[in-house]
Amino acid sequence: MTELVHLDVDAGVATITLDSPANRNALSAQLRRELLAHLQAAIDDNAVRVIVLGHTGRVFCSGMDLKESRDAGAGQQGVNEFPAILEGIWRSPKPVVARVAGPARAGGVGLVAACDIAVVAEEATFAFSEVRIGVVPAVISVTVLPRLLPRAAHELFLTGETFDGPRAVRIGLVNSAVPAADLDAEVARYVEMLRLGAPGALAATKEMLRGERPAELAAQFAAMQELSARFFAGEEGQEGMRAFAEKRRPAWAQEP
Structure with missing residues (x-):
């Protein structure tokens, strides 16, 4: 079975990469399993000082894998394990930086919000698309609502409207939105600052x-x-x- 999430450690930085571009890095059962395992491995590694969560492909994360969820019963769509991933990022004793070069939707936005620092490309887009397919953005609200301005939360959760990186900065979802060519340099800037902390x-x-x-x-x-x-x-x-x-x-x- 081909690995969908990779972990690389170098100079005290653990890079966790979502690598399932064929389904837009959707949160399939395999991807969730591997993401949680690699996250825990990075937290447990005493050599790791900072964790970076990134992706391959055009899309950061499109949310839950709807093909898997469509015929699943209650409790089988990943909602019982996805909280462990969000909580693992949120409670990690090591700072976690999101590197977002492309769109994030639904659960993908939850991942971004759980990270301590989020750096995105200006053209990256975000949406809480749950209501448009008849579900509720309940689980991700635990990490998203502490970040968002209340008016923006009501607007975007209820409408499902798509918004870009600069607006994500204005409403508190992310820290920095930069041109795509500057994304890696901006991530590196934050990582170096975090490495200076005890x-x-x-x-x-x-x-x-x-x-x-x-x-x-x-x-x-x-x-x-x-x-x-x-x-x-x-x-x-x-x-x-x-x-x-x-x-x-x-x-x-x-x-x-």
């Missing part, structure tokens, strides 16, 4: 960003003070301050 500090910062804010400011300040103190006194904080004083890169940011 691994433990990045993981804790991601956990902090995911956390619900307490209603009481006093409780929130107390929790954040404890987190700050722990890292100032910790190994990474101490090494970072020494490196700053000595005008050198900290140990985790040394050239590989």
